Amino acid sequence: MALFAERAADYRAVVERVPESGLASAVARVLTARAAAVPGPFLIPEGLPADWLPAPSDSTAPSDSTALPDGIAVAGDTPPRSAAGLDRMAGVVTGCAVAIAETGTIILDHGPGQGRRALTLVPDFHLVVVRADQVAADLADALARLDPARPHTLISGPSATSDIELIRVEGVHGPRNLRILLVSP
Numbered sequence: 174m175a176l177f178a179e180r181a182a183d184y185r186a187v188v189e190r191v192p193e194s195g196l197a198s199a200v201a202r203v204l205t206a207r208a209a210a211v212p213g214p215f216l217i218p219e220g221l222p223a224d225w226l227p228a229p230s231d232s233t234a235p236s237d238s239t240a241l242p243d244g245i246a247v248a249g250d251t252p253p254r255s256a257a258g259l260d261r262m263a264g265v266v267t268g269c270a271v272a273i274a275e276t277g278t279i280i281l282d283h284g285p286g287q288g289r290r291a292l293t294l295v296p297d298f299h300l301v302v303v304r305a306d307q308v309a310a311d312l313a314d315a316l317a318r319l320d321p322a323r324p325h326t327l328i329s330g331p332s333a334t335s336d337i338e339l340i341r342v343e344g345v346h347g348p349r350n351l352r353i354l355l356v357s358p
Contacts, residue, residue, distance in 0.1 A: 178310045178355055180277025184330025186351040193356050196302065201227045203352055204245045206283065213263035214246035215300075216254075216292055220285025225302060239332060256295055264298030264348070265350055270325075271318045274304045275311040277330070279353070281305065282323040290326055299348040301328070301342065305357045 177189045191199040204215055218228070226247065249264070268286035269279045279301055281287045293299055309315035319325060330351060 174274070174305050174308055174354060177274040177277055177303075178343040178353075179280075180274065181272075181330065182277070184277055184351075186277070186353050188353045188355055190355045190357060193304075193358050196225055196354065196356055199354050200225055200300065200302070201245065202207045203354070204264075204266070204302055205348050207264055207350075207352075208245050208301075211263045211298065213261055214248040216250060216259070216262050216265040216288070216296060217247045218250060218265070218267055218286055218288025218292055220233065220287075221266065222286060223266075225266070244337055248321045250292060253289065253291075258290065259291055259295035262296045264300060264350070265296045266300045266302070267293060268302050268304075269307060270323075271315045272308045273306050273310075273312055273315045278312075278315075280315060280319065281326045281328070283317055283326070284323065290324065293326060293328070293348070294339055297348050298350040298352070299328075300352045300354065302354050302356060305355070308355075 174190070178190065181188050189199065207215075247266075251323045265288065267281065267288055270282035270284060270287065272278065273280070281293060283289055287293070309318060326349065
């Protein structure tokens with residue numbers, strides 16, 4: 174876990190270790206901080222474990238949006254939102270299929286709690302929850318854990334590219350801001 178955290182941070186991802194019992198409060202804290210800078214709801218893909226989020230405070234919220242205790246709104250992707258609709262979101266919260274310690278890479282297979290690929294590429298902020306048991310030592314170990322029939326997205330830090338003069342531009346091919354909560358039992 175330590176190597177994964179170090180390598181992911183090398184890619185300019187913000188990595189925070191949290192105990193499993195503190196995950197919901199860590200998610201709420203991260204979303205509150207992000208919402209202070211960027212208003213709007215956060216996307217929550219179908220199948221995201223309910224205990225990753227604090228309990229709703231307002232049962233009168235619309236069916237696709239739930240108010241969290243500190244006023245943070247979350248919304249689903251059913252029916253699928255357009256690219257413009259995804260772009261209006263403050264960010265997305267997902268899990269992952271596996272993470273690679275050696276490279277600091279997160280792999281999504283777009284299964285439950287991960288959403289479709291557009292959810293993780295269009296919003297400017299991505300909060301990923303990585304459980305300790307999902308961290309593989311290297312690429313071979315990670316690939317052995319995956320279903321080859323599923324689509325895979327590999328994420329090594331926030332989206333960035335450099336032009337011929339090596340001027341770094343962030344957010345071209347995905348979120349400019351990647352936050353990882355590394356959960357230990």
